Amino acid sequence: MDGGGRVVLAVNGKRSTAKKRANNASVGADDRLVLPRPLRRVFRFCASLATGRIHIPAHTGTASTLVFFSAVGLYGMSLGGHTELVAQATTSAAGFAVEDVKVSGNLQTSEIEVFQLLGLDGATSLIALNVNAARKKLTELPWVEDVEVRKVYPKTIEVRLKERQAFGIWQHGSELSLIEKSGSVIAPLRDNKYAGLPLFVGRDAETGAAGFVDELADWPEIRNRVRAYVRVAGRRWDLHLDNGIVVKLPEENVPKALQLLARLDMEQKILSRDVAAVDLRLSDRTTVQLTEGAAERRQTAVDARSKALKKAEKST
Template structure:
């Protein structure tokens, strides 16, 4: 047989001598690791306790919602208390209202002030469309506002609101300073009125006579004039119908006559309806004419 190599002899040796050798090597390695670990500097008990307690305090502050109070407690002695607030771009919104909204956030220093939360609070105010809030250390807050622009008065379900160009309600309407705004009436009128109102600028003599723009069926417009005349516009190309009404008014003073309605919805003709009083007078005139013709026929028999 081929003799075994020395390596094979060691592997096959399972006797007590082999086990003693292995235990000896393991013991020496454990002793070396223990000696190395003993040379490392361990933290003192006070430092460990401070870290544990500090972490618990921070966790409690955050979970309990007291972060702002803690930051204000640190910030005020350091000079970070909010001392100056500059407001720009406000016309309808008073600075006092802006400051009150800022204080509602609960922040007393720049450290605790959240510009995003402050901006959202300001934009929830009636007149403010967009707002930006900037912190200028150590003690200044800069606020820039873009306010809604009043565009029309919207009547809906008996209530009146001042709305912007997009039809967003700003504030309830009260008679006074916004009386010159155009009045729009009906469901969906506020959001779609800008088109017809802007187009009417080309015909200032008629626009000045309009009392209200009435939305009909969410599709078309009626113009109610200040003298009570109603102009019914078609769904398609309404401004062309307006131009035709202006032409007839210039030529025949149509809108100053005793009429109740001008219907422009038919493409091939204009329909005019008289007022009730005018109809009554016209009927009386026709009856008088019929009596006169009958009387003349009796006086001059054929």
Template sequence: MRPRPGNGGRSAQRPVPAPPPGRHKRLPLEPRPASRTAILLRRLTVRLGSTRLGRRSASLLALAVVGGFSVYGIVLGGHVEAAKEIGLDVADAAGNVAGFKVKEVNISGHNHVTPAEILEAAGIKSSTSILFVNADETRARLEQLPWIQSASVRKFYPDRIDISIAERQAFALWQSGGEIRVIARDGTPIAPYSDDSRYLQLPIVVGEGAEKRVGDIVDALARLPALRDQVRAAILVAERRWTLKMRNGIDVRLPETGMDEALVALMDLDRDKKLLSRDITIIDLRLPDRVVVRLSDAAADARAQMLKARAKAKKGGPA
């Protein structure tokens, strides 16, 4: 029979016999003092084991202790994320047995995002228990989807979740690096471009950084609808100023500052001089006191011939 533990929590030691001659002497292992938690767990397990119900509880307690050491090993081994997934699945199963399985998910406000994409982002599966759905974390995950600007998640016990979302609106098409993407007003890329009829009438901006300043040029052109309808695309040059590509092939170079005034001056010139209808390739509005235009090659040749003929006529020579 083993000696019972004394008041100090240590077991009495038997005398250690002397080692045989010719062997190294090994010191006896000093037993580690039991922690207060270990002593309490031991006593609780012994007491619970005295009854039938207690034996089941004792088994659960033992599993919990073993599970605790397993989790400790998982943390040391660097498998925390996998362990969290397993732990959540186990917790969901326990919650479902208790009657808290999610049976109904109501989704509203979606148009471009499908219900399947919303459920996947929210992490809600057929085995999810409402007890372990964190509404704030779920909302944050939903708002990481490009189309979703804001979301709200509400839990109704025992088995219903309501998800309401507000989607971003397609504002313009942005071309950069050979790709065209649909962007929101704040410049957030929300979808790759497709031939969807909803995107055909969107304004087009081109260049690095153009998505961040798209609101400026779109709003400026919206105040001059007659001009806006003639613009094919707006190109941001060196992330400082815009050049308008007109549908008839003319480039309109706008100044870095005073863009609104330059656009109004352009409309005045077009009304009085039909400037946008002439055979020119570039209209430069970057100088505050003048407008510089560049003729097309054909127009430049025709003008050169006309000036040459006019000069000869003044000298009285043959044309």
């Protein structure tokens, strides 16, 4: 039995020793520093690099240095605002300098104005040219309504303009301006090239011009004789005809007044007589103002008639 007892003790002793080793191992593992997962790869890479297990190609240091200084240079240019200048110079030297600008659709806008706004100086790079910025600058020209700017490599720019259309001349105070049909001012009137356009005078005349001219479409004989449309107090219109007659239109029911004027002219040739003004402002009566010469002649005729009547009365 003693022999059996020794065997049992030996086995128990081995088990006890293994248990102690396991406990010691777990304590040692708990005491070690465990790196976070992202840092483990970095640590392994540094260890491999230090032991020579990773091969580094030749000239890698030189290339890395060049990349570093290039990045620093680009960052410095960006901070100093010189990036565009450097890009212009680099791409121009590479054969992309703008040498030809094709402008189309410009009847009122000169090509010189286009060149100046684009800032072309013979060294402008086509690659570095900002098309959107160029388009925005060109739309600031007075006559330009819309514009398209295209790059045609390697050295050409195409500029297609859509210009505004002059509808009339607006006189406000002592200033004369060209206006669109919408009433928008295009530019100041500088020469007599547009003398054939209708003249609109007065406050708010430019905004109501197109609508009123369209209202005269049914009376072309009258409209063709109008030389100026004068807006009175922002409420009604006076028509100044080519022979100096002023037609005073009412504030409302303008078509009825124009119809009456057309009938008077057809039946009595009122617009061909020595008349200074035809007043149609009142719906129940029409007032005709004679010219100064016609009024004097009329007064002379009236006086002569009065004298003749008095003389006839005395003789009887």
